[in-house]
Amino acid sequence: MYHEGAWSMGDLTDEDMNCRMFTRDLGAVCVNVDYRLAPEHKFPTGIHDCWDTLLWATKNATMLQATPTRGLIVGGSSALLEG
Structure with a gap:
């Protein structure tokens, strides 16, 4: 999950609840x-950074106890600045 913030604000707390719900x-x-x-x-x-993290996660799937062969969901909130 990638957080919103127009590439200039936001942090891990923005998507924390979504990650918890997806896991649960x-x-x-x-x-x-x-x-x-x-x-x-x-x-x-x-x-x-986001791309590098996606590559890292797929390469470290075993450590993460993930099964990417079942599919990946890549998502998050918009990073575009809305006015």
């Missing part, structure tokens, strides 16, 4: 992803 209701392994934020880290650093 679906029996899924949920990886709650934090990424580096602007302006300290220029765009698209956060996107790269």
Whole structure:
């Protein structure tokens, strides 16, 4: 799960409840992803962090006790700034 915040705000607490519900209701392994934020880290650093975490999670599925061959759900809240 990736949190919202227009790549410049937000943190792990934003998706915590969703991860807990997915784990409880679906029996899924949920990886709650934090990424580096602007302006300290220029765009698209956060996107790269998110991609790297997805790759890490698939490579470490055994350690996470996950079964990616059953499928992956990649999601989260919008990172786009809405006005």
